Amino acid sequence: MKAVFMGLGYIGLPTAAVAASKGIDVIGVDINPDVVNTINSGKIHIVEPELDKVVKDVVEKGSLKAKLQPEEADAFLIVVPTPFRQNHRPDISYVESATRAVLPYLKENDLYIIESTSPVHTTEKMADLIWKERPELKGKIYIAYCPERVLPGNVIYELEHNDRVIGGINTESTEKATVFYQQFVKGKLHPTNSRTAEMCKLTENSSRDVQIAFANELSMIAEKANINVWELIELANKHPRVNILQPGCGVGGHCIAVDPWFIVSDYTEQAQIIKRARETNDYKSDWCANKVLEAAVEFEKKYDREPVIACMGLAFKPDIDDLRESPAKYITSRVVAESNAEVLVVEPNVHTHTTFALMDYKEAYTKADIVAWLVRHKPFLAIAKEENKIELDFCGVRK
Ligand SMILES: NC(=O)c1ccc[n+]([C@@H]2O[C@H](COP(=O)([O-])OP(=O)(O)OC[C@H]3O[C@@H](n4cnc5c(N)ncnc54)[C@H](O)[C@@H]3O)[C@@H](O)[C@H]2O)c1
Known part of the structure; x- marks a missing residue:
C-alpha cells in the first residue's frame, strides 16, 4: 500500500508519519520547500510531543519521504488548510488545488480521501471535479471524507485510539476507506455517507461553541445580577x-x-x-x-x-x-x-x-x-x- 498525503501541517504530518510507522509506504507532499527539507532531514517544523521520534524513525527507514509534487499511489489524502474568508465564508481553494495536483496521478481502483474540515457537499464537489477532468475514472475510483478530531498536544496517541467517522460518496468508497484506516487506527471506524461525515465534524465543534456561549452568556447575566x-x-x-x-x-x-x-x-x-x-x-x-x-x-x-x-x-x-x-x-x-x-x-x-x-x-x-x-x-x-x-x-x- 502506497499513500500520498497532501499537506504536512499539524494534522497531515502526524497522520502521514503514523501511517508510515504501520507499514504504509508514504509520500508526504507540501508546497512549502522548507517543510519538505526539514522532514527529509528527519526533523519536524511544528510543536507536538512524540512526533519528532516517529518522524525521525520513519524517515530513516525510508517509509516516509517528503516531496513537492505528488506521484502515483493507491491512496491520496487531502489534509490542507480550510480557513474562512473575511466574510466568514469557507475557503476550499486549498482543497481544490491539492485535488487538481493529484488528478494526473489517479488511476482505476485508487482511493481519494479528504480529511480537511470542510463545508457540507465538498467531497461531492471534488468528485465532480475529478469526473470532469478524468471522465474515464467515473465509478472506477473510491472517494470518501474522514474528519480528524485529535487534540493538539496528544495527537500521536489520539490518531491511533480515537473513533473515526468515515463517509464515502457510495458504500464501496466507505468500505475501501475503512480498510485503509484499519491499518493504523485502533479506535472504532463508523461508516456513513460523505455529507453526514462532513457535517459531523462541523457539528462537534459547533456543539462545543454553543455550550461555551451558554456559560459566557450566564457570566454576563450573573455579573449584572x-x-x-x-x-x-x-x-x-x-x-x-x-x-x-x-x-x-x-x-x-x-x-x-x-x-x-x-x-x-x-x-x-x-x-x-x-x-x-x-x-x-x-x-x-x-x-x-x-x-x-x-x-x-x-x-x-x-x-x-x-x-x-x-x-x-x-x-x-x-x-x-x-x-x-x-x-x-x-x-x-x-x-x-x-x-x-x-x-x-x-x-x-x-x-x-x-x-x-x-x-x-x-x-x-x-x-x-x-x-x-x-x-x-x-x-x-x-x-x-x-x-x-x-x-x-x-x-x-x-x-
Ligand atoms: N490542527 C488541528 O488541531 C486540526 C484538528 C482537526 C482538523 N483540522 C483540519 O485539518 C486541516 C489541516 O489543518 P492543519 O492544522 O494541519 O493545517 P496546517 O496549516 O498546519 O498545515 C497545512 C499544510 O498544507 C500545506 N499546503 C497548503 N496547500 C497545499 C497544497 N495544495 N498541496 C500540498 N500542501 C499544501 C501547507 O503548506 C501546510 O504545511 C484543516 O482543514 C483543519 O481545519 C485541524
Whole structure:
C-alpha cells in the first residue's frame, strides 16, 4: 500500500508519519520547500510531543519521504488548510488545488480521501471535479471524507485510539476507506455517507461553541445580577442532568472559533443558535476588554493617576503556547490601544512575541493596580491574592 498525503501541517504530518510507522509506504507532499527539507532531514517544523521520534524513525527507514509534487499511489489524502474568508465564508481553494495536483496521478481502483474540515457537499464537489477532468475514472475510483478530531498536544496517541467517522460518496468508497484506516487506527471506524461525515465534524465543534456561549452568556447575566457565576454553575451542575461548562474571555483557536461559520454561511436561515453562539462568544471578548477599560477610567478618577494594568495570558486556552484566534490576545490588544495606562503583558508559555514585550507573571502581578485574568494557566493559580489589587477574573483563577 502506497499513500500520498497532501499537506504536512499539524494534522497531515502526524497522520502521514503514523501511517508510515504501520507499514504504509508514504509520500508526504507540501508546497512549502522548507517543510519538505526539514522532514527529509528527519526533523519536524511544528510543536507536538512524540512526533519528532516517529518522524525521525520513519524517515530513516525510508517509509516516509517528503516531496513537492505528488506521484502515483493507491491512496491520496487531502489534509490542507480550510480557513474562512473575511466574510466568514469557507475557503476550499486549498482543497481544490491539492485535488487538481493529484488528478494526473489517479488511476482505476485508487482511493481519494479528504480529511480537511470542510463545508457540507465538498467531497461531492471534488468528485465532480475529478469526473470532469478524468471522465474515464467515473465509478472506477473510491472517494470518501474522514474528519480528524485529535487534540493538539496528544495527537500521536489520539490518531491511533480515537473513533473515526468515515463517509464515502457510495458504500464501496466507505468500505475501501475503512480498510485503509484499519491499518493504523485502533479506535472504532463508523461508516456513513460523505455529507453526514462532513457535517459531523462541523457539528462537534459547533456543539462545543454553543455550550461555551451558554456559560459566557450566564457570566454576563450573573455579573449584572451581582451573583458569583462560578458558584452558580457549580450549584446548577449538582442537578443530575445539568452539565454547564466554564465561562472564559471568549473562544479561540483555529477549530471551534472557525468551523461553526461553515454551517452558518451555507444555512443562514436555519443556523440561528449556532450563529448567535458564535456572536455571543465573540461579544464576550469585547465585554471583557470594556470591563478592563472601564476599571482603568474608574481608577484614574479615584486616584488621579493612570493605573498599571496586567493582562494575564495570551493563549487561546490554558497551558498551551497557541495564540491563533486567541480572545486573550484580542483583549490585550484593545486594552493597549484604547487606554493610556501602562499595560504589562504576560504569557508564561511563550518566550518572545512580535507585538508585545512579555513580562514575568509574578513581577507583573506585583507591579499592577488592575489585574485582568484572561487565561487560567496553572502557574497563575499559585499567586496569592493581594488585597490592594483590583482583579477582574474572566476565567476562574480566583473561583
Ligand atoms: N490542527 C488541528 O488541531 C486540526 C484538528 C482537526 C482538523 N483540522 C483540519 O485539518 C486541516 C489541516 O489543518 P492543519 O492544522 O494541519 O493545517 P496546517 O496549516 O498546519 O498545515 C497545512 C499544510 O498544507 C500545506 N499546503 C497548503 N496547500 C497545499 C497544497 N495544495 N498541496 C500540498 N500542501 C499544501 C501547507 O503548506 C501546510 O504545511 C484543516 O482543514 C483543519 O481545519 C485541524
